Amino acid sequence: MQAYHNNPAPEFVAFVSRFGDLIAAENDDRRLREQGAALLRDLVARDDWLAPAHAQADPDRYRQNLLHLDPDGRFSVVAFVWGPGQRTPIHDHTVWGLIGMLRGAEISQGYRFTGATTLVEDGPPTLILPGQVEAVGPWVGDVHRVCNAFDDRVSISIHVYGGDIGAMARTLYFEDGTRQPFVSGYSPAWVPDHAFNEKIPS
Secondary structure: EOOOOOOHHHHHHHHHHHHHHHHHHHOOOOHHHHHHHHHHHHEEEEEEEOOOOHHOOOOOOOEEEEEEOOOOOOOEEEEEEEOOEEEOEEOOOOOOOOEEEEOOOOEEEEEEEOOOEEEEEOOOOEOOOOOOOOEOOOOOEEEEEOOOOOOOEEEEEEEEEOOOHHOOEEEEEEEOOOEEEEEEEEEEOOOHHHHOOOOOOO
């Protein structure tokens, strides 16, 4: 296993192994997401395995800590550590993704286009609580904004993506219809543009 942290917990090692086996055996995207969500749900059901070094918040920007990158690039596992009030701009993923809430809570607001440039909220925001798993991707809703649900504590979610998410060309979307290409990279090497780490207005 190609891990990006020292001495990964047995629960995490087992999760990565099972997820790799699932991807090797399952060709149907829907079944892959469903079975992968069950594996991730089991992983985030307990909050005692993530190393403290990967749970520390940055006061200026949320952290995107790479925990595992499949040697063949089939999937990546990332710990998102959200400081109080931190959020993303509106963005896409271009591949399937699963978000498992480990600690605290997140709010995800989906968006959709009603024309070539008009972006509107797609339904009410979704509150993701510890132990819950949500999916993103081109087939289930790929454009959203995510924020820490709390302005006084850290939240942590575990994301699994169908590729090396830190190396993928993706897009930021703005309310005026403009778009900006970006490649996120990973923390700590990633020094993101300030627009991708906005604070929730008070």
